[in-house]
Amino acid sequence: MSAYQTNDQGELMIGGVPATQLAQQYGTPLYVYDVSRIREAIQSYKQAFATQAINYSASYAAKAFATVAMFQVAASEGAHLDLVSGGEITTALKAGFNMQHTSFNGNNKTDEELQLALDSGLGTIIVDNDYELERLSRFASDRGATQDILLRVTPGISAHTHAYIMTGQADSKFGYDVASGQALAAIAKAQQLPGINLRGIHAHIGSQIFEVAGYVAEAQKLVALAAEAHYQPEIIDLGGGFGIRYTDDDKPLPTTTFIDALTPAIQEACAAANMTVPDIWLEPGRSIVGPAGYTLYTAGSRKVVPGIRTYQSIDGGMGDNIRPALYQAKYDVLLASQPDAPKSETLTIAGKNCESGDIIAKDVALPPVHPGDTLAVLATGAYGYSMASLYNRNPRPAVVFAENGKSSVVVRRETWQDLVDHDLDYDA
Numbered sequence: 001m002s003a004y005q006t007n008d009q010g011e012l013m014i015g016g017v018p019a020t021q022l023a024q025q026y027g028t029p030l031y032v033y034d035v036s037r038i039r040e041a042i043q044s045y046k047q048a049f050a051t052q053a054i055n056y057s058a059s060y061a062a063k064a065f066a067t068v069a070m071f072q073v074a075a076s077e078g079a080h081l082d083l084v085s086g087g088e089i090t091t092a093l094k095a096g097f098n099m100q101h102t103s104f105n106g107n108n109k110t111d112e113e114l115q116l117a118l119d120s121g122l123g124t125i126i127v128d129n130d131y132e133l134e135r136l137s138r139f140a141s142d143r144g145a146t147q148d149i150l151l152r153v154t155p156g157i158s159a160h161t162h163a164y165i166m167t168g169q170a171d172s173k174f175g176y177d178v179a180s181g182q183a184l185a186a187i188a189k190a191q192q193l194p195g196i197n198l199r200g201i202h203a204h205i206g207s208q209i210f211e212v213a214g215y216v217a218e219a220q221k222l223v224a225l226a227a228e229a230h231y232q233p234e235i236i237d238l239g240g241g242f243g244i245r246y247t248d249d250d251k252p253l254p255t256t257t258f259i260d261a262l263t264p265a266i267q268e269a270c271a272a273a274n275m276t277v278p279d280i281w282l283e284p285g286r287s288i289v290g291p292a293g294y295t296l297y298t299a300g301s302r303k304v305v306p307g308i309r310t311y312q313s314i315d316g317g318m319g320d321n322i323r324p325a326l327y328q329a330k331y332d333v334l335l336a337s338q339p340d341a342p343k344s345e346t347l348t349i350a351g352k353n354c355e356s357g358d359i360i361a362k363d364v365a366l367p368p369v370h371p372g373d374t375l376a377v378l379a380t381g382a383y384g385y386s387m388a389s390l391y392n393r394n395p396r397p398a399v400v401f402a403e404n405g406k407s408s409v410v411v412r413r414e415t416w417q418d419l420v421d422h423d424l425d426y427d428a
């Protein structure tokens with residue numbers, strides 16, 4: 001699929017609605033999702049597994065974009081949810097999500113979060129460490145309950161991605177270390193503790209990954225760990241991390257390529273270890289919502305630094321998209337009214353925050369841009385809204401869903417008044 005769609009007039013279309021119309025109707029900066037693309041991405045996991053003789057579950061990793069409306073779309077497509085905080089659990093409850101179909105990850109779950117998970121009947125808690133395991137055992141036993149869990153382990157695999165989003169290598173804050181024997185000990189311990197039903201093993205090797213080799217190695221490592229522990233898992237959860245296209249530099253693999261590689265890897269490893277093939281669980285986040293999301297901005301002031309570059313400022317920036325500043329992430333930018341017009345300008349798209357590093361895209365080729373024009377940044381659907389901040393007291397943008405030519409607000413725009421509503425006077 002092309003990275004974007006246009007209508008007969010050559011205008012950028014999102015979910016069947018012209019992007020300039022969305023900008024006019026709802027204001028900018030604005031997050032817009034093409035909901036059909038979210039649905040297609042969820043279905044791509046189902047279709048990829050359909051050809052495999054294996055039981056599976058695909059949980060949407062909510063951290064990529066956690067809102068009530070998104071969880072309702074996930075439910076309508078039959079996806080499960082992976083949650084990482086009390087806030088995400090509360091969002092799932094508000095969305096009316098079947099909590100049995102959710103899992104709960106995180107390296108430092110608080111007592112309140114564990115109790116909320118138990119209160120809400122959350123399906124599977126993915127336990128990260130002994131401190132959590134012992135408290136969960138106690139909390140569940142105290143209420144006469146038994147909680148299904150997986151154990152999160154760190155398999156010692158370095159995926160080729162940005163250092164900040166690598167998680168599977170041994171030097172990581174997440175999970176029980178496999179190499180030093182922590183994971184082996186945890187499997188034995190979890191099987192003994194009251195209030196705990198150990199259903200399997202979980203790992204996540206990183207994010208924005210474009211190779212199957214890491215997943216194959218991960219699958220083999222998890223099966224080997226189970227075999228060494230003389231433990232037959234019901235579930236092996238390989239996490240998420242499937243890479244997407246931000247610019248032409250990124251070459252994402254089709255979902256089927258990943259599934260076609262990791263399924264036989266698990267089957268063969270299980271056959272060699274004389275184990276029954278467990279269910280495979282995955283937790284894709286970025287690949288479900290990333291390409292479906294656009295951020296619309298209005299062009300404002302411009303500064304030409306002769307012989308160096310031209311800064312074109314927009315009415316948003318690092319507050320709504322921290323990824324360029326945090327990971328040196330690259331994005332494509334389009335002139336929404338005529339994305340395919342001849343590109344005669346080279347512009348650096350600068351945010352409005354008080355940071356020199358608040359640059360959304362450097363030296364991008366664009367048609368002539370004038371103040372008031374709508375600019376669209378592509379593939380901002382994952383980790384844009386969910387990592388947004390209030391830096392400089394810029395309110396967070398609204399989120400709009402567009403599908404089949406219709407659009408509606410699913411998160412209302414924050415106002416300046418919202419920002420001060422939480423402030424209290426201090427009687428100095």
Ligand SMILES: Cc1ncc(COP(=O)(O)O)c(C=O)c1O
Binds near residue numbers: 082105207208284287
């Ligand atoms: C445990 C876990 N599962 C799933 C994900 C989702 O990853 P991605 O959005 O790259 O698919 C993450 C984030 O990297 C994660 O930490």
Ligand SMILES: N[C@@H](CCCC[NH3+])C(=O)O
Binds near residue numbers: 167327383
């Ligand atoms: N937030 C990161 C990915 C880390 C995901 C969580 N483990 C990103 O924007 O790429």
